[in-house]
Amino acid sequence: MVQERIIETNEGIQDAVTVSDFDIFARRMRDKGYIETDAIIKSGIISGSALEVGPGPGYLGLEWLSKTHGTRLTGCEISDNMRSLAEKNAASYGFTERAAYVKGNALNMPFPADRFDAVFSNGSLHEWENPVSVFNEIFRVLVRNGRFFVSDLRRDMNPVVKWLLKRMCKPRSMVQGLVSSLNAAYTPRELNDILTQSAFTDFNIQAGVFGLIVTGRKP
Template identity: 45%
Template sequence: MKKQRVPETNHGITGEMLVQDYDEMQKKLCERGLLKTNEIIKSGIIEGEVLEIGPGPGYLGLEWLKKCSNASLSWLDISEDMIKLAKINAEKYGVKENLTIKMGDATEQLPFSDCFFDGVFTANSLHEWENPVNVINEIERVLKVGGNFFIGDLKRNTNPLIFLLMKANLKKQVMKQGLKSSINAAYTKNEILLLLKESNFKTYEVTENYFGLSIFGKKVDK
């Protein structure tokens, strides 16, 4: 029997303690080389004006900027607390001159012009979008023709043994609960393919591994 999806909050991560806990977790993933930086580069997002939706503490985008020196990155996050922390982390990386930060809700409308970005990426935020097709269409709108996008996320049909392994790497109970909640709110590969079929994108691919899903795509002429 297929496990039913349980939607999660779309208000982002807020509160000083929770934000610090999430920062600690993401920092450890970064140190272990477990962020999706290489997948983003593999998708063809390597230069120009690029948008990251839901950067959280910023490690994914900051690591990507280190490897893509001919790019400028814009961050859009719904959480004011997370933006404050991301700014601090950006200072430590020394890449503020290539970074623009905005607060906003991607589930409504992206605050950018049509055909503005050469690339768009996001990780671990898809399961929080109240209307994912609307966000995907907004990504398509702000992308230039020929621009690439990447969406990475967890998957709901994660093997229970893999889930236990992931949970074992988290020290605090609140983060373990958050992982369970996020997996319950995540999609399966087939569900993602159905969402993409409803969207304005025509060129895309969905892959999966033990830990989650990766969506690669390009905006083409209609």
């Protein structure tokens, strides 16, 4: 039986010490090739102007920029400390002209309608206070035929896989945060229910060993 979902904060990672630990964690994931950049590209998000919802330290979007040409990235991040870190990391990649980070809540993003060619997000879905509303915001800011990609952990992960994931988590200070994220994550059926209630009609959910990926487009 899958345990009941335990809601996590929608305030993002705020504390400077926690931000530093998460940066180490995310950089390690990048260096080991565990982030979803290639999957985003495989989904067809390869050009134009993209929005990243909840970029954290920014590695996912910055890697996307490094693997695409003539693209631009905007990050919508609720945490001031994390946004500052993403800007610093963008500078280290040499992408200050191609990447910009804006303070904002995914429930009410500070962008006009039909603004982005694509939207992607990894690891923030379980934090969204009202995921249907956030998907509707993604729909609003996408241009016609614009694509989206959202990935996150799954709560119904195999217990052995979950144990291994916690074992491999470094720095160890991030383990409790990982557990909290797992407890707040969705199952494939729950995610399907969320998308069905949203403005999107063209979407596909893939259930992997570690998590879920939903892709689709705005008609």
